[in-house]
Each structure stands twice: as structure tokens, then as C-alpha cells.
């Protein structure tokens with residue numbers, strides 16, 4: 605494991621906090637769906653919960669990707685053009701892989 609610089613360490617802990625939060629939400633959605641049981645007819649609410657769960661899973665996958673990029677030292681670099689992504693953009697979208705120009 606690489607020794608992280610202070611900004612990398614800050615981003616990593618921010619991403620891990622967000623990941624924990626999303627995983628908690630996902631657990632709640634799953635628990636709510638399970639408690640209703642498989643024999644209940646599927647209504648709109650179940651579909652919405654499933655869609656929300658998909659969105660949350662995609663965000664967790666994005667965060668995992670960002671955590672891997674921090675580990676390999678390429679976090680904060682645009683995947684398309686290779687320039688550094690601004691700190692403001694990373695604060696707003698910690699899992700982003702492109703700069704504002706390439707987004």
C-alpha cells in the first residue's frame with residue numbers, strides 16, 4: 605500500500621464516508637423490500653425501491669473506482685485528456701473521472 609498525500613487521504617476518507625452512507629441506504633431499501641415478502645404483488649413502490657437501489661449501487665461502484673485510482677496514484681487526473689481535475693469539481697463529484705471540458 606502506497607503512502608497517501610494529505611489531499612489524497614482527505615479524498616479517501618470522504619469517499620469512504622459516502623460509501624458507508626450509501627451502503628446503509630442500500631441495506632434499508634433491501635430490508636424494506638424483503639419484509640414485504642415475495643408473495644406480495646409487486647407494486648410501483650417496489651419498482652421505485654429497485655430503481656433507487658440500482659442508482660445507489662452504481663454510485664458505490666463509482667466510489668470504488670475512485671478509491672482504486674487513489675491507491676494507484678492517478679486519482680484527480682482526467683481519464684480523457686490527463687489534466688488535473690479542479691479541486692472544486694472533485695469536491696462536488698468525488699467519483700468523477702473526467703475534467704469539466706471532457707465531461
Ligand SMILES: [Zn+2]
Nearest residue numbers: 682685703706
Ligand atoms: Zn479532460
